[in-house]
Amino acid sequence: MSLKHQITEDMKAAMRAKESDRLSTIRMLLAAMKQKEVDERVELDDVAVVGIVDKLIKQRKDSFSQFSQAGRTDLADKEAAEIRVLEAYLPQRLSAQEIAAEVASIVAETGAAGPGDMGKVMAVAKTRLAGKAEMGQVSAAIKQALSNQ
Template identity: 80%
Template sequence: MSLKERITEDMKAAMRAKEAARLLTIRGLLAAMKQKEVDERIELDDAAVIGIVDKLIKQRKDSIAQFGAAGRTDLVDKETAELQVLESYLPQRLSAEEITAAVAAIVAELGATGPGDMGKVMGAVKAKLAGKADMGQVSAAVKQALSR
């Protein structure tokens, strides 16, 4: 079963169980997926769906930070619940050690030497680790590997 089919089935299950918050989050995800399909006239594969989920997760994290700074705990709780639903659609994330090892291997493979090669390395790392790792952690690992 593809990730897209799984999300659709989860939406149906949330409807049956009358889980309004979960249903709203899943519908938002499906709407973002449909929008991408319509805009680009493509059929989304699992990698593209993971990219959309990552984007929505980043938005939720930014919202949580903003609402937390404003003292809006009610909205922080709502965004946190949505974040948990969205994270359930991501594959298992790599640990910090695994990210560092993967970045080191790619840096060695490309022969990158300094901060000037950051873009080249990030492009290769992004292609290999998309959906498997938090890109913020990946970027920090690339900066650290290139500063040696």
């Protein structure tokens, strides 16, 4: 079953169970997916759906930190609940050690020799690690690997 189909089925289940918070989050995700399909005139595959989920989680984390700093725990709790719902659609994330190992192999493959080659390594890493790791962690691992050379 494709991830897109799974999300649709989860929306139906949330409707039946009358889980309004979960339902609104899934509907927001489906709306973002539909918007991307309409804008780019493409049918989304699982990789593209994971990219959208990643983007939405990043937005929710930013909002969560803003609301927490402002003392709005009610809104921060809502954002945290949305993050939990969205994270269910992500594949298993790589550990820091696994990310470092992947980055090391990418650096070796590309022949990167220093911080100036960050863009070249990051381009390969984005395609290979999309959905498997948070790109902020990947970027930090690349900087670490390239500064050690």
